Structures are given as C-alpha cells and as structure tokens.
Amino acid sequence: MDQDFKGIVMSTITHDYNYNNQSDDSSIDQEDQLMDDLRRGPWTVEEDLLLVNYIANHGEGRWNSLARCAGLKRTGKSCRLRWLNYLRPDVRRGNITLEEQLLILELHSRWGNRWSKIAQHLPGRTDNEIKNYWRTRVQKHAKQLQCDVNSKQFKDTMRYLWMPRLVERIQAEAASTATTASSNGAKVATANSTNYMNQPNNTMNNGYNQEFSDDQYIFQTSNNEFSGSFNNQSFVTATPENSSTGGSSDSMGSNTQLSSDCYSFPHSNTYNIAQNTHTNNYSETLFSPNSNYYYHQQQQQQGSEFQGIDQQQNNNSNMWLGGGEDVLDNIWNSDDMWFIQQQLSNDL
DNA sequence: AACTTATGCAACCGCACCATT
DNA sequence: TAATGGTGCGGTTGCATAAGT
Incomplete structure (x- = not known):
C-alpha cells in the first residue's frame, strides 16, 4: 500500500x-x-x-x-x-472540475440518469458522486428556474446557455494557465480557442433517456476554424465504447473504456472526444468563430426559445468569466434569470 | 449566541439481471 | 427449469455541517 x-x-x-x-x-x-x-x-x-x-x-x-x-x-x-x-485508491476526491461538469451535463443529456455509465467516462469519480452532484447542483438550478429538470426548457437552458458558459470558463482558465506558463518560460502551444460543439441530431426534442450513438458527441479545440474537418486538429479519435485502441482497464480492474487522457481536458488543451464521421451535420451545431454561441438558422426555425440570449449574455460576460468555485453558482445574473424565466413562462 | 434552514454526501434499500447449481 | 447467490444500478434517506436569520 x-x-x-x-x-x-x-x-x-x-x-x-x-x-x-x-x-x-x-x-x-x-x-x-x-x-x-x-x-x-x-x-x-x-x-x-x-x-x-x-x-x-x-x-x-x-x-x-x-x-x-x-x-x-x-x-x-x-x-x-x-x-x-x-x-478504492483511485477514487478521485475534491470538487468537480469545470471540465467534469461539462462532461456530466453532456453525457447526462444523452444517457439520462445512467450514473454508472456516465461515471465510466470520468476517471476516479463514482456514480454516487456524480449522482449527488446532479441532484444537489443541477436540480437546484432547475428549481431556481421553476422548471422541471427533465423539461425541454431546462435541457435547452443547459445546452445553449450553461454548457457554452462552462466551455468559455474552461477556455479562460486554459488561457490563463498558458499565459502563466509562457511567462515562466515554458514551452507552450498556441492557445487555441475552445469550442464546444454538440452534434444535436434532434437534441432540441430528444427524449430524456434517448440513446445517442457515441460518435455523436464532440468536444473540439480548434483555431477558431470549423470547416467540418478534424484533420488539422489534435484531438483524440476514440469512441468511448467502440474503440479497440482506446479501451483500457484501470489498476483496479474496472471497466474504464478510455484512457483518462481522453477526458481530462486540461492536460493538453484538447478535450476532444470521439471520432465523428457525420461531418455534414456540423453546421447544425452551436458554434461561432469567436467562441460565442449562436443558433444556426435551422434551429431558430425549429423554434428555440433562447434566441438572442447569447447576445445579452455577451454583454455580461465578465460576470461569469470571473472567479468562483462553482460555475453553477454564479453562472446567472439577475438579468439572465429574469430573461430565462420570461422565456419559460412564455413557453408554458 | 442561539436557533432554523439548506446543503452535501455517505450509506442504505429495493429491484433487476446474470451465472451457477 | 427453478432456485439461489452475487453483483450492479438508480433512488432515497439521514446525518453533519454550512449558511442564514
């Protein structure tokens, strides 16, 4: 021992x-x-x-x-x-990191309350811990918004507001780290813009427990370019469940299917997951070159309730890019809350 | 300072599934 | 094939502590 x-x-x-x-x-x-x-x-x-x-x-x-x-x-x-x-010695303790929060939100959006499955993709975290995190943090915010955590409204809020903000905070921290490292004389790669891309594939209307194939989720770090090709990007091309090369077992013999690096975002500033062959769907993702998020016209036509929120929140970006232990606790300001609640009430 | 309420989290429970007998 | 035991999962509970009044 x-x-x-x-x-x-x-x-x-x-x-x-x-x-x-x-x-x-x-x-x-x-x-x-x-x-x-x-x-x-x-x-x-x-x-x-x-x-x-x-x-x-x-x-x-x-x-x-x-x-x-x-x-x-x-x-x-x-x-x-x-x-x-x-x-268990490989149990990871301490606060859930921003990257882990993002991953939990993403994986929960596709798998629902399948905590053990989600936990498999967060090395060292237990299903119990993730479950507790979800119940105490995420559901709290659903309550604040006075909507059900399983409602479409709340899911959209997560996907189109919450998760992009997490990404930007991760990005800000990465940039800060790079700056510090650079000032210390370390050899660092060019700080890329971090873009969160989720291949929705009807996620606007997906059922709570709807299964997605694993090649449908993507986190990509890019140079503000998004052409639909990953060829110039340095991300891990492995799927969580079907990769023959990415599969591994941890020291305790659990069924970790990917090496931790695949999901440990800060290590290389590449928190990219999955191979994706659905390049023709990229235009459906929420992405803008300056790492702000907008809704693709197609989705606007589908009636997203949150059109325009990004612009408003860009005006307040410092609010949540600042410090804070838990992005969930300072992710909204009063204007955001008012706006979101208006949207939700209009939708009822 | 005392009390109340909210929060976080370890632990338990019931159930389902699977392998073995 | 049925019974039994082992395992794993998701939901829930209860307690300690933090935060608020």
Whole structure:
C-alpha cells in the first residue's frame, strides 16, 4: 500500500471515526443487529482497515464471502459500496472540475440518469458522486428556474446557455494557465480557442433517456476554424465504447473504456472526444468563430426559445468569466434569470 | 449566541439481471 | 427449469455541517 493510499485511508478513517463516536450505537439498527448481527451505518476505522487489508491481500469480488472472511459484520453489498465509493485508491476526491461538469451535463443529456455509465467516462469519480452532484447542483438550478429538470426548457437552458458558459470558463482558465506558463518560460502551444460543439441530431426534442450513438458527441479545440474537418486538429479519435485502441482497464480492474487522457481536458488543451464521421451535420451545431454561441438558422426555425440570449449574455460576460468555485453558482445574473424565466413562462 | 434552514454526501434499500447449481 | 447467490444500478434517506436569520 503506497503512502498516498494510506493517507487517503487514514483521513477517511479519521473522519468516519469522529462521525461514529457521535452516533455509534444509535446508528445501528438494533433489531437488525439482534436478528443477524450485521452492522449498518457509518464505517469505523477498524472496519475500513479490515476491508482494505483484506482486498490488498486477496483482491475484490464475491463480496458476501469477502465480508465473512475479512471478519466484517457487514453485508457484501455494504463492503462493495464502501470500497468502490470511498476506499478504492483511485477514487478521485475534491470538487468537480469545470471540465467534469461539462462532461456530466453532456453525457447526462444523452444517457439520462445512467450514473454508472456516465461515471465510466470520468476517471476516479463514482456514480454516487456524480449522482449527488446532479441532484444537489443541477436540480437546484432547475428549481431556481421553476422548471422541471427533465423539461425541454431546462435541457435547452443547459445546452445553449450553461454548457457554452462552462466551455468559455474552461477556455479562460486554459488561457490563463498558458499565459502563466509562457511567462515562466515554458514551452507552450498556441492557445487555441475552445469550442464546444454538440452534434444535436434532434437534441432540441430528444427524449430524456434517448440513446445517442457515441460518435455523436464532440468536444473540439480548434483555431477558431470549423470547416467540418478534424484533420488539422489534435484531438483524440476514440469512441468511448467502440474503440479497440482506446479501451483500457484501470489498476483496479474496472471497466474504464478510455484512457483518462481522453477526458481530462486540461492536460493538453484538447478535450476532444470521439471520432465523428457525420461531418455534414456540423453546421447544425452551436458554434461561432469567436467562441460565442449562436443558433444556426435551422434551429431558430425549429423554434428555440433562447434566441438572442447569447447576445445579452455577451454583454455580461465578465460576470461569469470571473472567479468562483462553482460555475453553477454564479453562472446567472439577475438579468439572465429574469430573461430565462420570461422565456419559460412564455413557453408554458 | 442561539436557533432554523439548506446543503452535501455517505450509506442504505429495493429491484433487476446474470451465472451457477 | 427453478432456485439461489452475487453483483450492479438508480433512488432515497439521514446525518453533519454550512449558511442564514
């Protein structure tokens, strides 16, 4: 067990130990304990160590027997959950990054609440964490907008306002990083404009759980050029699920299907995902050369409710390009909120 | 400072699916 | 083929803490 892992485990354990000291016995379902002598509720230091040590020596799997053999008075399910969501050394902790937020929004728009599937594309993040993020952050904003998180209106808001803003913030951070690196004498690539492109393919009207083929989502970093060809761009050409070259397994044997670099945007300023052969559809995407977003005429004709919002928000771009821990918390100003709510009320 | 409310998140639950017996 | 056990998923709960009054 390496030191980092130990550190993580110990900090985790310390947290839980304090937690348990406050509500130890009461947190246990007494009746169940009498019935089958199984513990429930928060894990203790000793339990964590038992589980970690056992898995280090014997590996994971067959969780019910693992729980017994390790001397844990827990269900196999509980052990599995504790390991996967918390003790596993490759669990990534800390705030969800802008890139991860963007990816979650994108993947959720196509897969719905299929958290484990979404989590497969965010290395180190668990389905539980992503689910919690969605429920606490995204649904909060749906509530603020007084619309259902599954409604077309909210989906459009995400796609045409929220996600482009995320991209611009990522872009701003990347530019800032490049500037810093450059001033430090580092050899850096030319800072490209980052363009978020989603191949909608009826996304304006897609069903909540509608499946999209994986070659239909694209993140591209370009030089403000968008000709429908990727040939001059340096992005990863691998699909999350059908790439024979991109597939991989992580150290713990989970089914990560792409190397993390495919989705770790800041590493190379290429947060490009997927190969895309539908080049003739690019004109349907939301893209403008200066990285502001406009609606393609075709989509305007389809009745997008948010025509003109971009222009308004460009006037206020500094509002959300500034600092802030969570783009979701400062993404709207009062004008935005008023405007969006007007649009939503008009649509009802 | 005390109290209330909101938020974040670990953990649990029920269900479905699959493999094995 | 049915029963059983293991696994994984999505939804929900409950507690600690933060934020607000």
